[in-house]
Amino acid sequence: MELDPLILSRIQFAFVVSFHAIFPVFTIGLASYIAVLEGLAFKTENPVWVKLSAFWTKVFAVVFGMGVVSGIVMSFQFGTNWSNFAQASANFLGPMLSYEVVTAFFLEAAFLGVLLFGRDKVPAGIHLLAAIMVATGTFISSFWILSANSWMHTPAGTELREGVFYVTSWSEAIFNPSFPYRFSHMVLASFLTGGFVVAGVSAWYLLLGREVEANKKALSMCLWLLLFIAPTQAVVGDFHGLNTLEHQPVKVSAMEGNWETSRNVPLLLFAIPDQQNQQNLFEIGIPSLASFILTHEWDGEVPGLNEIAVDEQPPVAIVFWSFRVMVGIGLLMIAFAVTGLILRAGGRYWRTTWFLQGMRFMSVAPFIAVLAGWFVTEIGRAPWLVYGQMTQAQALTPSLTGGMALFTLIGYIVVYALVFSAGVYYLMRVLYVGLEDQDEDEHESDRPKRPFSAAHVPFEIDHNSDDTVGTAKPTRQGGH
Amino acid sequence: MELFDLPLIWAFIIGFGIIMYVLMDGFDLGVGILFPFAPNEEARDTMMNSVAPVWDGNETWLVLGGAGLLAAFPMVYSIFLPALYIGVFLLLAGLIFRGVAFEFRFKARTSRYLWNWAFAGGSTVASFAQGAVVGAYIQGFETANGVYVGGALDWLTPFTVLTGLGMLAGYSLLGSTWLILKTEGYLQQWAYKITLPLLLAVLVVFGIIGVWTPFVDDMVRERWFSNLTIIWILPVLTLLCAIQIYRSVRDRKDGMPFVATMGLFITTYLGLVVSRWPYVVPPEYTLWEAASAYESQLFLLLGLLFVIPIVLAYTAWTYWVFRGKVRAGEGYH
Numbered sequence: 001m002e003l004d005p006l007i008l009s010r011i012q013f014a015f016v017v018s019f020h021a022i023f024p025v026f027t028i029g030l031a032s033y034i035a036v037l038e039g040l041a042f043k044t045e046n047p048v049w050v051k052l053s054a055f056w057t058k059v060f061a062v063v064f065g066m067g068v069v070s071g072i073v074m075s076f077q078f079g080t081n082w083s084n085f086a087q088a089s090a091n092f093l094g095p096m097l098s099y100e101v102v103t104a105f106f107l108e109a110a111f112l113g114v115l116l117f118g119r120d121k122v123p124a125g126i127h128l129l130a131a132i133m134v135a136t137g138t139f140i141s142s143f144w145i146l147s148a149n150s151w152m153h154t155p156a157g158t159e160l161r162e163g164v165f166y167v168t169s170w171s172e173a174i175f176n177p178s179f180p181y182r183f184s185h186m187v188l189a190s191f192l193t194g195g196f197v198v199a200g201v202s203a204w205y206l207l208l209g210r211e212v213e214a215n216k217k218a219l220s221m222c223l224w225l226l227l228f229i230a231p232t233q234a235v236v237g238d239f240h241g242l243n244t245l246e247h248q249p250v251k252v253s254a255m256e257g258n259w260e261t262s263r264n265v266p267l268l269l270f271a272i273p274d275q276q277n278q279q280n281l282f283e284i285g286i287p288s289l290a291s292f293i294l295t296h297e298w299d300g301e302v303p304g305l306n307e308i309a310v311d312e313q314p315p316v317a318i319v320f321w322s323f324r325v326m327v328g329i330g331l332l333m334i335a336f337a338v339t340g341l342i343l344r345a346g347g348r349y350w351r352t353t354w355f356l357q358g359m360r361f362m363s364v365a366p367f368i369a370v371l372a373g374w375f376v377t378e379i380g381r382a383p384w385l386v387y388g389q390m391t392q393a394q395a396l397t398p399s400l401t402g403g404m405a406l407f408t409l410i411g412y413i414v415v416y417a418l419v420f421s422a423g424v425y426y427l428m429r430v431l432y433v434g435l436e437d438q439d440e441d442e443h444e445s446d447r448p449k450r451p452f453s454a455a456h457v458p459f460e461i462d463h464n465s466d467d468t469v470g471t472a473k474p475t476r477q478g479g480h
Numbered sequence: 481m482e483l484f485d486l487p488l489i490w491a492f493i494i495g496f497g498i499i500m501y502v503l504m505d506g507f508d509l510g511v512g513i514l515f516p517f518a519p520n521e522e523a524r525d526t527m528m529n530s531v532a533p534v535w536d537g538n539e540t541w542l543v544l545g546g547a548g549l550l551a552a553f554p555m556v557y558s559i560f561l562p563a564l565y566i567g568v569f570l571l572l573a574g575l576i577f578r579g580v581a582f583e584f585r586f587k588a589r590t591s592r593y594l595w596n597w598a599f600a601g602g603s604t605v606a607s608f609a610q611g612a613v614v615g616a617y618i619q620g621f622e623t624a625n626g627v628y629v630g631g632a633l634d635w636l637t638p639f640t641v642l643t644g645l646g647m648l649a650g651y652s653l654l655g656s657t658w659l660i661l662k663t664e665g666y667l668q669q670w671a672y673k674i675t676l677p678l679l680l681a682v683l684v685v686f687g688i689i690g691v692w693t694p695f696v697d698d699m700v701r702e703r704w705f706s707n708l709t710i711i712w713i714l715p716v717l718t719l720l721c722a723i724q725i726y727r728s729v730r731d732r733k734d735g736m737p738f739v740a741t742m743g744l745f746i747t748t749y750l751g752l753v754v755s756r757w758p759y760v761v762p763p764e765y766t767l768w769e770a771a772s773a774y775e776s777q778l779f780l781l782l783g784l785l786f787v788i789p790i791v792l793a794y795t796a797w798t799y800w801v802f803r804g805k806v807r808a809g810e811g812y813h
Contacts, residue, residue: 062583068536069579073572075546079561080568086550087558087626091773094551095780101544102784106791109540110798113533121801166773397562399628408569415573419580426587 003402009081012409019416023067025370029194031135038131048214055435066423085395100144108137150179154247181240188233193366195222200363203356211435216350223340230337249303251380254319256290261304265290273316314382322375329369487771490552501541508535510655512603523667530662530806555770556760562628563621571609578602611647615640620762646685653678657738664805675729700755714751
């Protein structure tokens with residue numbers, strides 16, 4: 001089989017950007033949370049806030065580190081695999097990405113150093129300022145990158161002359177039609193992610209009875225936040241969908257699995273889209289609901305995929321199902337947030353085991369929802385890279401061969417698999433250590449005190465000993 | 481309407497960004513290259529802590545280089561990266577491993593030695609790849625209509641292998657002189673001890689590159705052996721810097737070896753720039769041909785004039801916060 005550099009490059013981009021996206025989406029929310037904790041610590045001098053802040057800053061450091069290194073990869077992808085796109089869109093994308101670097105990345109990097117290492121080196125107020133600057137940097141960064149991304153969905157303020165985009169209006173290009181919706185949707189998604197992770201970890205500690213006072217506070221804070229933003233996200237998402245219907249109707253047709261333009265379109269709960277025969281198998285739907293959601297009229301007309309040629313349609317099944325995964329998780333989030341409110345009566349929210357267990361599992365949900373959401377919007381744009389103006393095939397690097405693309409695709413998969421498993425492992429270790437021993441040197445002497453970490457030691461390769469790891473441990477501890 | 485020669489201004493800005501990156505990430509990559517040779521594990525802790533608060537900011541200059549090239553000279557971006565496709569992957573893989581090693585190593589216990597190797601190996605591969613990029617730039621690229629048309633491994637030649645080794649030696653020297661500046665006791669003594677052999681290695685490799693370069697390309701030869709004799713001041717300055725490194729190490733000065741090494745890098749870099757000026761994609765395209773649209777260059781320039789001084793100010797401030805010697809056992813982890 002001939003190796004196709006186009007499909008391999010698409011897989012590679014999807015892989016490296018998905019891998020990258022899970023880190024910032026978490027750190028954006030978490031950075032704000034840390035800034036709030038630092039602010040509370042500064043104002044009230046209650047040691048609980050310092051404890052929480054120091055703990056979550058550790059988590060932040062690990063996640064942010066992975067976000068930084070995978071982000072460096074992203075800044076070169078356009079050139080290595082999509083050089084025609086880079087050349088064509090540089091007049092707009094170049095300034096956007098450069099502004100992101102100078103207004104956000106430097107800010108984050110410089111103040112992160114102070115946040116992580118400077119607690120004893122700068123006054124408390126400056127340390128708080130560093131936390132706020134890091135959080136600010138994450139927002140500025142999302143502004144530029146989402147503007148650039150939105151422009152690829154709803155290009156505006158530019159004109160294409162002889163294969164190159166020229167900017168005719170910076171404000172129209174930056175604030176292109178889908179940008180406000182995508183930006184709000186994404187910022188809320190980041191808060192949801194940060195909120196559910198902090199809530200889930202706090203719930204887990206409460207189940208174990210560890211640092212109850214601090215974790216109760218953290219869980220309560222998160223539940224209030226989630227109660228407001230989970231429903232808000234549903235509303236914003238709806239507006240985002242209507243905006244997509246206006247500018248990228250084909251994407252909406254794929255999201256709804258709607259093959260024929262028609263009225264009274266049902267909202268499909270389940271279906272197996274069959275792109276070859278341009279129909280669905282095993283449809284289960286609620287009559288007319290899709291029409292109502294999209295047009296706010298029960299007999300509103302919803303565009304179908306039949307309006308465009310089959311080879312210009314995006315892959316329907318993956319868009320259709322990713323959309324359902326995202327919305328399903330969103331509804332689950334609202335349910336948990338509301339349940340948290342109900343359980344506040346009598347202060348049961350931090351003692352109800354099933355609820356805490358549920359929150360614990362919900363901590364991975366936002367990541368799945370975010371990736372599913374990106375699959376919907378990015379795959380739903382296919383075969384276009386810049387919607388209506390430049391296809392993915394036109395954008396590919398001309399000198400790229402299938403072999404080169406395969407080499408780096410496998411390379412990135414191997415590298416990221418190693419980095420990701422190590423990252424998750426060390427993150428788990430930070431979580432097992434928990435809030436309790438902030439001041440202690442955790443390198444050597446802490447092992448015997450902590451039952452949880454012992455359970456995970458065999459994961460590591462022990463090069464000093466021929467014994468099995470389990471039996472080698474107790475004897476070697478004496479040696480330190 | 482084109483009041484200023486913006487591509488020229490941008491060439492200076494990108495040139496500034498590149499040398500900022502080389503000097504700043506250079507010393508922390510150098511610390512990584514030297515990592516396996518450190519006296520002991522405690523010394524490695526101190527070495528890593530000496531760069532831990534600043535490496536992230538240093539590497540951001542590379543991201544700015546990528547984004548800035550895309551904005552100001554998209555042709556450079558869209559020819560270099562396809563031409564160096566495999567090398568760029570190695571560079572990025574190296575940076576990934578060494579980047580995560582900062583966080584993971586301090587959290588590891590029995591697997592710590594793995595992250596020592598990740599840090600050292602990643603730093604070494606990334607440094608070598610950067611040197612090879614410099615060599616590939618001197619060699620030039622095979623293009624047609626502004627698009628790269630050469631093969632996947634055209635960049636890998638004996639010459640680029642040599643420039644790769646040159647970068648390894650140079651970054652190691654930056655790393656060892658940084659350690660002289662930031663450490664004390666037996667670690668600093670070790671750094672003093674390795675600096676002179678490293679300096680010798682740098683001079684030998686740079687010397688061979690300097691002699692070889694004119695034969696790689698006619699244009700470079702003409703540039704150096706025409707009547708433009710003023711540029712010979714650059715290699716002379718490089719040698720003076722080398723002498724300064726030697727003397728300050730001999731006299732056990734703390735700060736001067738690092739400063740003089742930066743001087744050595746800057747003068748070598750300027751020598752490279754004048755060799756190829758004004759070609760940014762040799763041998764075909766000059767900086768004016770590779771430039772993006774005037775309004776795009778202007779739009780970004782106006783912002784940068786305002787933002788870059790602020791960036792430099794708070795970057796300097798963070799270095800000031802972490803000023804002074806790094807001691808064993810310090811650091812937050």
